[in-house]
């Protein structure tokens with residue numbers, strides 16, 4: 008069973024940890040989930056509906072998101088120990104700010 012776990016510690020973004028490509032977006036229920044690509048897209052990529060264009064500003068995470076929702080910009084990261092650890096560090100950072 009696929010899952011999407013919301014990452015709560017990055018603020019108001021709709022960011023999720025996933026085990027595989029979501030069938031529907033958990034935020035807006037859209038099926039337009041695209042494979043994420045970073046950087047300037049080629050014209051062909053820009054019109055390719057199977058892709059999600061991140062743009063040229065990388066995510067502030069150790070790895071880039073794998074997929075994105077073309078309707079609402081929700082982003083999806085593969086659930087890895089590296090991402091889990093990063094989330095923990097962000098959480099600890101915010102707790103230390105209190």
Ligand SMILES: [Zn+2]
Nearest residue numbers: 032035076079
């Ligand atoms: Zn969505």
